[in-house]
Every structure is written in structure tokens, then in C-alpha cells.
Amino acid sequence: MFEVLSVGFALLVFPGFGFLFVCALAFHWIDRRVAARLQGRVGPPWFQPLADLVKLMAKEDVLPIGAHQAACAVLPMASLAAVLTAALYIPVGRYPLRAFEGDLIVVFFLLSVPALAYFLAGWMSGSVFSIVGGNRSLLQYFSYEVPFLMALVGPAILSGSWSISAIAAWQSHTVWMALVQPVGFVLALVGLIGKLKRSPFDIPKAESEISAGPLTEFSGRKLALWQLSLQIKTVVGIFLLVNIFLGGSAAGMAPFPGLHVELLEAVFFGVKAVLILLVLSVVGVLYARLRIDQLVSLGWQVLAPLALVQILAVVWIGVG
Amino acid sequence: MNVDLILEALREGFPTDPLEPQTMPIDETIVTLTPENLRPAVQMLITRFGLRHLSTITGIDTGDEIELLYHFWDRQGLTLRTSLPREDARIATLTDLIPGAAFYEREAAEMLGVVFEGHTGLDTLLLPDDWDSGPPLRKEVE
Amino acid sequence: MSRITIPIGPQHPALKEPISFLLTVEGERIVESALRIGYVHRGLERIFQDRNYVQNVHVVERVCGICSHVHTTTYCQGVEALLGLEVPPRALYIRTLLCEMERIHSHLLWLGVLAEHIGFTTLFMYTWRDREIVLDVMEELSGGRVAHAVNIIGGVRIDLDRDHAHSILARLDELERQIEVFVRIVQHERTFQARTRGVGHLSAEQVRRYCVVGPVARASGVDVDLRRDAPYAVYDRLKFRAIIAQEGDVWARTMVRSMETIESLEMCRQLLTELPEGPLAVRAPRRVPPGEVVSRCEAPRGELVYYIRSDGSDRPARVKVRTPTLTTLMTLPDQLRDVNTADVPTVLSGVDLCIACADR
Numbered sequence: 001m002f003e004v005l006s007v008g009f010a011l012l013v014f015p016g017f018g019f020l021f022v023c024a025l026a027f028h029w030i031d032r033r034v035a036a037r038l039q040g041r042v043g044p045p046w047f048q049p050l051a052d053l054v055k056l057m058a059k060e061d062v063l064p065i066g067a068h069q070a071a072c073a074v075l076p077m078a079s080l081a082a083v084l085t086a087a088l089y090i091p092v093g094r095y096p097l098r099a100f101e102g103d104l105i106v107v108f109f110l111l112s113v114p115a116l117a118y119f120l121a122g123w124m125s126g127s128v129f130s131i132v133g134g135n136r137s138l139l140q141y142f143s144y145e146v147p148f149l150m151a152l153v154g155p156a157i158l159s160g161s162w163s164i165s166a167i168a169a170w171q172s173h174t175v176w177m178a179l180v181q182p183v184g185f186v187l188a189l190v191g192l193i194g195k196l197k198r199s200p201f202d203i204p205k206a207e208s209e210i211s212a213g214p215l216t217e218f219s220g221r222k223l224a225l226w227q228l229s230l231q232i233k234t235v236v237g238i239f240l241l242v243n244i245f246l247g248g249s250a251a252g253m254a255p256f257p258g259l260h261v262e263l264l265e266a267v268f269f270g271v272k273a274v275l276i277l278l279v280l281s282v283v284g285v286l287y288a289r290l291r292i293d294q295l296v297s298l299g300w301q302v303l304a305p306l307a308l309v310q311i312l313a314v315v316w317i318g319v320g
Numbered sequence: 321m322n323v324d325l326i327l328e329a330l331r332e333g334f335p336t337d338p339l340e341p342q343t344m345p346i347d348e349t350i351v352t353l354t355p356e357n358l359r360p361a362v363q364m365l366i367t368r369f370g371l372r373h374l375s376t377i378t379g380i381d382t383g384d385e386i387e388l389l390y391h392f393w394d395r396q397g398l399t400l401r402t403s404l405p406r407e408d409a410r411i412a413t414l415t416d417l418i419p420g421a422a423f424y425e426r427e428a429a430e431m432l433g434v435v436f437e438g439h440t441g442l443d444t445l446l447l448p449d450d451w452d453s454g455p456p457l458r459k460e461v462e
Numbered sequence: 463m464s465r466i467t468i469p470i471g472p473q474h475p476a477l478k479e480p481i482s483f484l485l486t487v488e489g490e491r492i493v494e495s496a497l498r499i500g501y502v503h504r505g506l507e508r509i510f511q512d513r514n515y516v517q518n519v520h521v522v523e524r525v526c527g528i529c530s531h532v533h534t535t536t537y538c539q540g541v542e543a544l545l546g547l548e549v550p551p552r553a554l555y556i557r558t559l560l561c562e563m564e565r566i567h568s569h570l571l572w573l574g575v576l577a578e579h580i581g582f583t584t585l586f587m588y589t590w591r592d593r594e595i596v597l598d599v600m601e602e603l604s605g606g607r608v609a610h611a612v613n614i615i616g617g618v619r620i621d622l623d624r625d626h627a628h629s630i631l632a633r634l635d636e637l638e639r640q641i642e643v644f645v646r647i648v649q650h651e652r653t654f655q656a657r658t659r660g661v662g663h664l665s666a667e668q669v670r671r672y673c674v675v676g677p678v679a680r681a682s683g684v685d686v687d688l689r690r691d692a693p694y695a696v697y698d699r700l701k702f703r704a705i706i707a708q709e710g711d712v713w714a715r716t717m718v719r720s721m722e723t724i725e726s727l728e729m730c731r732q733l734l735t736e737l738p739e740g741p742l743a744v745r746a747p748r749r750v751p752p753g754e755v756v757s758r759c760e761a762p763r764g765e766l767v768y769y770i771r772s773d774g775s776d777r778p779a780r781v782k783v784r785t786p787t788l789t790t791l792m793t794l795p796d797q798l799r800d801v802n803t804a805d806v807p808t809v810l811s812g813v814d815l816c817i818a819c820a821d822r
Contacts, residue, residue, distance in 0.1 A: 038584065039583065039584050039587040039588070040587055040588060040591050041587060128468070132803075199581060199583075200581065200653060202581065285583075285584045286584070287582070287651075287653040288577070288580045288581050288582035288585075288651070288653040288654050288656075288657050289580060289581020289582070289653075289657075290653060290656065290657075291656075291657065291802065291804045291805070292804060293490075293802070293804075294656055344753065344754050344755060344756070345540075345543035345544065345753075345755045345756075345757075346539070346540070346543050346692075346694070346755060346756060346757055346758070347692065348755075348756045350754070372670055372671075372673070373670070373673050373675075374673050375673070375756075375758070375765065375767045375784055376767055376769070376782065376784035378769045378780070378782040379782075380771065380779070380780045389769065391756055391767065391769065393692075393758070393765075395691055395692065396692075397756050397758070399756065418671070418673065419671045419672055419792070420671060420672035420673035420674070420789060420792055421673075422792055423788055423789075423791070423792055424784070431507075444500070445499065445500060446499065446500035446503040446821055446822075447500060447503065448500065456505060456508055457507065457508060
């Protein structure tokens with residue numbers, strides 16, 4: 001009985017859906033506020049992301065006549081389900097909800113489901129603009145996903161495990177991966193920007209000649225679910241990087257002896273996560289949007305080779 | 321642009337045309353030609369004097385006839401004036417010599433009912449597709 | 463590969479004003495384009511004939527929102543020439559001051575819009591924020607941020623005193639510092655260059671064939687600036703350079719317009735410090751003796767031409783307006799050929815269209 005309750009609590013409240021929901025809104029607000037201040041604006045008040053979601057839930061939910069109604073209803077839910085499932089394996093604090101050897105790969109694939117759902121949404125929603133946006137999102141997917149995966153492979157090799165929590169634990173008594181694999185860390189950040197379709201890689205959705213890209217025709221509850229899944233994906237992606245590269249909740253090179261270790265660990269985790277978020281926000285504000293062919297060139301001519309070099313370096317040093 | 325040289329060349333090339341050069345503000349010279357000679361005159365201006373900049377083409381319904389004014393510019397202004405009969409306002413196009421004349425001819429065509437022979441694309445420019453009240457700048461049209 | 467037709471407009475996120483393009487696309491490249499304008503045609507040339515010269519100043523102001531002052535300048539200049547009026551120097555200085563401030567305002571607006579279209583929202587926010595400085599000055603001077611109603615036939619109707627001139631000069635210094643930042647961004651920022659270099663190319667020959675003037679022409683190496691070559695108002699007394707670039711693409715046009723903004727700031731300084739004393743206007747008779755005039759000015763977008771014919775009454779017999787955007791529109795099919803569909807908003811913004819001007 002207690003088992004059921006505690007698992008239920010973990011799944012729904014902390015560190016499950018409730019916690020992720022609150023984090024998603026908080027991160028989204030920080031992002032918008034930082035971007036606004038950098039642009040000389042004020043930015044929205046703290047409750048804006050919540051207000052946006054609530055408003056969308058209340059709005060009319062229509063799709064054009066040519067759209068595939070069933071698919072368009074399922075896709076946003078699939079996207080949300082995938083990111084929430086991926087969160088199961090990512091430790092917030094010392095231990096994840098579940099872990100097994102190889103969960104890094106599983107999480108990687110789960111985080112790809114939203115991208116595929118996004119592309120399908122473009123094709124299924126029945127407008128020329130969404131189809132073009134969907135095509136671009138698929139091209140973009142192939143350009144950043146490979147370097148991103150390769151960047152994650154490095155830490156796995158070095159720590160000798162394909163489990164996220166194991167990689168994080170390894171760092172707590174040696175050294176942060178970001179320090180020994182800086183190239184990999186940068187590539188993972190760049191890959192994350194592409195995955196989250198943030199500026200300067202927001203090509204599929206914010207192109208001024210294809211309206212809102214694949215999600216152009218979505219409205220009301222479906223759009224709310226899309227936005228929520230993207231916001232939670234942001235949180236999950238950042239938590240993943242904190243665990244893989246910044247030592248998870250480890251306070252430093254060696255654990256602190258002392259009281260309230262767990263509180264300290266949670267605080268450190270939060271600080272690292274927000275730091276990555278700030279980097280993403282600032283980068284988003286600094287540049288103009290790239291064109292899809294420019295991103296593809298960047299992905300295959302720069303990012304992938306660098307990732308390869310990083311992996312080779314890790315293998316060579318590890319073996320030697 | 322040397323106005324005197326141009327006027328001399330025009331007198332030589334088109335001795336039967338009235339010409340009657342006048343200066344007008346602002347730093348502009350105006351010359352009158354017959355419709356048939358307008359295109360050859362423009363051709364001469366382009367080849368001999370390198371005068372290619374056509375600012376615009378003004379069309380006026382004076383009541384007796386349709387007047388067309390071609391405004392050229394190169395440091396100073398030169399306007400070529402020609403008059404067309406109201407019932408049959410036709411003149412050769414300039415678009416092969418000066419592609420930039422395209423829109424101006426289209427506008428004169430739709431506003432005043434002038435036909436520019438040889439212009440491949442005299443569709444309405446500014447008026448709506450279903451306009452059927454006649455060229456708006458003609459005096460008889462309300 | 464099969465060809466698809468993509469409609470851009472009349473309503474579209476990339477367009478500020480209604481205009482319609484039908485792009486025939488093969489893959490990601492544009493093969494052909496067809497253009498339709500006239501969505502904002504108000505029949506102004508007919509309206510001019512039904513109103514007297516003074517009422518027409520009001521109508522002329524509303525041909526365009528952004529370049530309203532240069533329209534009234536060109537018109538009033540023309541009518542003043544027909545009347546043989548000698549406009550007092552103080553009025554001419556104030557007229558020129560507003561022309562240049564309008565140029566600054568227009569170029570900053572344009573830079574923001576271009577930045578927004580290539581996804582560089584930060585630059586858009588900055589340029590429009592600094593544009594407020596200019597708009598505030600124009601509002602203090604004339605009472606309106608965009609439609610100033612400064613020109614009357616015979617002079618101007620506003621004035622400024624020495625203290626006001628000093629406060630404007632201080633703010634212009636502040637604005638110049640900001641604009642220099644923008645110029646640096648345009649020159650060095652790599653993503654901006656990646657999106658604008660080589661896009662929307664026009665050669666000098668194409669510019670001459672279509673009779674384009676203005677920043678688009680100067681960006682392709684054609685050295686024409688009406689303020690220097692056919693000086694009006696007090697431009698013959700001002701020291702300034704015409705900015706020329708050679709590359710002929712959207713990046714070159716951005717450089718030209720940005721540097722022109724700095725030149726305009728310098729001209730505003732000269733105008734404010736050398737402002738002569740004197741009356742603001744001369745009395746203009748209502749009836750204009752018969753005659754014709756061709757009046758030209760360098761609007762922010764290029765050559766603006768007014769032809770006015772008077773018949774001795776108090777109404778013009780004909781007013782013909784040729785706005786620079788109409789000419790630039792003719793170059794668009796050439797510019798859009800072989801362009802990537804993603805660059806269409808960039809090309810459209812690069813030429814700085816003002817459809818209200820083109821349609822009248």
C-alpha cells in the first residue's frame with residue numbers, strides 16, 4: 001500500500017509531473033524575462049506562462065477540413081508522454097525514479113519522439129505552410145541529432161556506463177565531464193538548442209514566410225499540450241545535460257560531509273540547471289536565425305566532425 | 321546633360337517636329353514631338369547621350385487631346401511632350417529600350433486609355449480587376 | 463521537379479502592407495514571380511484635381527505614412543516655383559531638418575523590420591527603441607510623430623528656439639552612439655551577414671535599366687543622390703557625402719542606409735547650429751498662374767517626382783506623383799529569380815517597400 005502511494009507521489013508530484021510542470025513554467029518565465037531584459041524590454045510577470053496555458057485550454061480547438069483529426073489529437077499527447085517518460089530516468093537529486101544500464105540511449109530516443117511528432121503534425125494538419133515547416137524540421141533534426149548523440153557518447157565511454165545516474169555518480173568522485181570534454185559539452189549545448197528549436201535554430205516554427213510552421217493550424221487544448229511538452233522537454237533536456245556534464249547534484253569533486261547534504265545537493269542541481277538555461281537564453285538573443293541549408297552545412301561540416309574528434313580523443317586517452 | 325547639344329540633335333533628327341523648347345521649373349526643359357517620332361527620339365537620346373533615366377510618364381486629358389509627358393533626368397530635367405487624339409490614343413512602347421518604363425506605361429494605359437503598342441503585359445496595375453467604369457483620369461469619367 | 467505556386471500576400475507575416483506575389487517554386491528555388499499591386503489605391507491623383515492647392519497639402523501628406531514630410535516638401539516646392547515665391551531661409555532650414563529626421567526615422571524603422579524578418583529580434587528591439595528618440599523630437603517640433611503637417615505653401619508653420627535646438631543636439635549625440643553600434647553589428651555580425659550577403663543581387667546595369675534611384679541604386683554602385691546632384695531646400699549649403707557600395711545585395715543596402723543615417727545626423731547638427739533668423743513663411747496667393755513644374759526630392763527610398771500643371775485657377779489641372787517604391791517594385795522579379803524561398807522576406811525587406819506610396 002505504502003509502495004503504491006510513494007510511487008504515485010513520485011510519479012505525480014515529485015520528481016514527477018507536478019515538479020516538472022512547475023519547473024517548466026519557471027524555466028520558461030526565466031527565459032522570457034532574461035531575453036526581454038537583454039533586448040531592452042521589461043518582460044512578462046511570473047505567472048505569464050501559467051496564464052498562457054490556462055488561456056489556451058479555454059480557447060476553441062479547431063482544425064482545417066483537410067487535417068487528419070485523430071492523428072492531430074494524438075500527436076501532442078504522444079509528445080508530452082515521451083518527455084515525461086524520459087524524465088523517469090534522469091536523476092533530480094541523487095537517485096532517479098528508475099535506472100538501468102542503457103537508459104541513456106532510451107532517454108535519447110524518447111526525446112526524439114517529440115521531434116517526429118512535430119514533423120508529423122506538420123504533414124497531418126492540412127496547410128501548405130505546415131508541410132514546408134514539417135519538412136524543414138526533419139532536415140534540422142538530422143543536422144543536430146547526430147552531433148548531439150555523439151557528444152553524449154563521450155561521457156558514457158569515459159565513465160564506463162550507459163546509465164545516466166551512473167555517469168552522474170561517476171562525476172561526483174572524480175571530475176565533471178564538462179571539464180575533461182569541453183568540446184563535447186559545447187556540442188551538447190548546441191545540439192540542445194537545435195532540439196528545442198530555439199533561436200538561432202528556430203527555423204521550422206518562426207520563419208516569417210511560413211507563419212508558425214508545423215503548428216500553424218493547432219489551437220486551444222492541442223496547442224496547450226504542444227507548448228507544455230516543449231517546455232517540459234526544455235527542462236528535461238537541461239537536467240540531462242546537468243547530469244551528464246556537470247556532475248548532477250554533486251556539490252563538487254568530493255561530497256561534503258555535513259548536515260543537510262541533500263538540500264545542498266538539490267540547490268546545486270538547481271543552480272547548474274539555471275546556469276545552462278541562462279546560456280541558452282543569451283545565445284538565443286545574440287544571433288539572427290539561420291537558414292535551413294546553412295544549418296545543415298553547419299551540422300555536417302562542423303558539428304559532426306568535432307563530435308567525432310571528441311570521441312576519438314576520449315577513446316585514445318581512455319585506452320592509453 | 322548638355323541641353324543645347326540635345327536640342328540641336330533633336331532639331332537635326334526631327335526637322336518637321338515643332339519642338340518649341342521651353343524651360344520650366346525646376347531646372348527642366350520641355351520639348352514637343354509628334355507621337356511617331358517619340359520613340360526614335362528616345363532611342364537617339366539613349367545611344368548618343370546616354371540619357372536613360374526616365375523618371376515617369378505623365379498622362380493628361382486636356383479636353384481636346386491626351387497629352388503624354390516623358391520626364392527624363394540626368395543632372396537636369398528634360399521632358400518630351402507629345403499629344404494623341406482622344407478616340408485613338410496609340411503610341412509605340414519604350415519598354416524594350418527602357419525596361420523601367422513598364423509600370424508607367426501600364427498606369428497611363430489604365431488611367432487614360434492609351435494603348436502602348438508592343439507592350440507585352442498591359443494588365444491593370446492599380447485598378448481592381450473588375451473595374452469597368454472607364455479610364456479614371458479621362459474628363460468624361462466620373 | 464514539379465513546380466508549386468506559393469502565394470505571398472496580400473496578407474502575410476512578411477509584409478507590412480498589402481501586395482500580392484505569386485511565386486513559382488521548384489524545390490527551394492524561385493523560378494518565376496508575378497506581382498500585383500493596387501490594394502491600397504485611393505485614386506489620389508484624381509482627388510488632387512478636385513481640391514485647391516492648400517487642401518492638397520493635406521492630401522499629399524497622406525500619400526505615405528513614413529515619408530509624409532518629403533511628399534509635402536516636393537509638392538510645396540513645386541507650387542512655390544509656379545508662384546515664383548522665395549521661401550525664407552529659416553523655413554528652408556526647418557524643412558530640411560525635418561527631411562533628414564524623417565530619413566533617420568525611416569532607415570531605423572527599416573533596419574528593425576529587416577532584422578525581424580531574418581529572425582534577429584534583438585536588433586529589431588534596439589533599433590525601434592532608439593527610433594523613439596527621433597519620433598519624440600519630431601513630436602516636440604510639430605505635434606505629430608509621423609504626420610507632421612510642417613510644410614505650407616510658402617514656408618513652414620513651426621519654429622524652434624535656441625534651448626530647444628540644444629536639447630535636440632544632445633539627443634542626437636546619444637542617438638549617434640547607438641547607431642554606431644548598429645553599424646558595427648551590420649559590418650561584423652556573422653549570422654546577419656550569412657542571411658544578407660549575396661541575397662537579392664542587382665547589378666549596376668539592372669539598376670540603370672529600371673531607372674532606380676535611392677539607396678538601392680547606390681548600393682549597386684550607381685553614384686546618384688538628388689540632394690547633391692539636384693539640390694533643393696538648403697542642401698547646397700550642407701556638407702555631406704553620398705554613400706555608395708558596390709556589392710548590390712541586401713547587405714550592401716543595409717550598409718548604405720546605416721551610413722546614410724549617420725550622415726543625416728551630421729546634417730541635422732549643421733542645420734541646427736546654422737539656423738538663420740527670419741520669417742517662417744511668405745504669403746501665398748490662392749490662384750496659381752498657368753504653368754507646369756517638375757519637382758524632385760530625395761526621399762528616404764529614392765527619387766520622388768511631382769509634376770504639377772496649373773491653369774490659373776485655385777485648383778491644379780494635374781498632379782502626377784511618382785514614388786520611388788514604384789520603380790523599385792519593377793526590379794523585384796529580377797531579384798527574386800533563383801532565390802531560396804527562405805530568403806524571400808529578406809529580399810522584400812531589403813528594398814524597403816512602401817506600398818501606400820506606390821499605390822497612391
